[in-house]
Amino acid sequence: MALAYFLSVILAMEVMVSGYRFGEAGGLSMNYYIMTCPFAESVIKDIVNRALQDDPTVAAGLVRMHFHDCFIEGCDASILLDSTKDNTAEKDSPANLSLRGYEIIDDAKEELERQCPGVVSCADIVAMASRDAVFFAGGPVYDIPQGRKDGRRSKIQDTINLPSPSLNASELIRLFGQHGFNAQEMVALSGAHTLGVARCSSFKSRLTNVDPNMDSNFAKTLSKTCSAGDTAEQPFDPTRNSFDNLYYNALQRKSGVLISDQTLFATQRTRGIVNGYGLNQAMFFLDFQQAMVKMSLLDVKEGSNGEVRNNCRKIN
């Protein structure tokens, strides 16, 4: 355990260093706000921690929010924009189901505007809040470069690029590949499903046939959940608020909730990765944090390609 921890510290440092190098080239850096808003990180962390002490289930919402933000239009807080009379935003897509935690981002933004007006972008707040939520829930601690600018576009039709829960492993590998992730990184990122729940509407299609990739007792559990209606929640693993490797153990027991979860174990190409993470949580944590840093850099906007919003829900 001590050795695993030691290794994870070393690797976290490497991620920091490589992130920093990438950052310098790309205009992002680890100490981006050091002169302009030195307490930005701790302000965000305190607000996230306080909110999660009140309601630990929102950690999942913050992690998912960052994923949806980055996979559509890059990590530019496009997910936070409210619809207007001329534009229906990403937020109002059916794929937003159960996206939660918007108020936490608003609270952090408000406090940062008081301390250093017009400085800290909403995109950076989402990235840091997601990172803090992972740590709060017992996951790895890692550093992410800052300096993302906020985007001005948020369109409901762009959300078709989000992965559907009915995708199989080859489709997931292809879709994540379009964002520069390999199969192992895709499996590691899917481990975010160690947090939170899915609603019946996201998996009920699995219950109409006998599925050889689903444990028969687990099938009964899912049916029971769905007997309470389409919005009834099913935790992805037995510990919905703890960031751990039990999600992978659930897949090994054929008790994954979504088709897109169970396919990772059912498919030869990704099964070994699931087994590895199921056996070795430290390895999962390392791969997850590296993949999250990489995700946090997707199509980042800089300079005049973006702005620092005054209010995360509206373009300036």
Ligand code: HEM
């Ligand atoms: C591999 C492709 C993925 C698919 C198909 C997928 C799909 C889904 C679906 C359908 C739900 C449940 C929504 C609902 O029924 O309310 C969900 C929840 C969630 N997803 Fe994913 N997801 C994927 C990858 C990711 C990634 C990469 C992350 C983050 C790094 C993530 C984080 C989450 C979290 C934390 C929840 C729980 C939300 C909550 O409890 O509020 N997912 N996902």
Ligand SMILES: *[C@@H]1O[C@H](CO)[C@@H](O)[C@H](O)[C@H]1NC(C)=O
């Ligand atoms: C999600 O989208 C639905 C419409 O599909 C909308 O009614 C709802 O307010 C949205 N939820 C959030 C949290 O934005």
Ligand SMILES: *[C@@H]1O[C@H](CO)[C@@H](O)[C@H](O)[C@H]1NC(C)=O
């Ligand atoms: C995955 O889905 C695609 C598209 O539906 C299909 O062509 C392919 O055969 C599927 N792969 C597997 C392994 O089931």
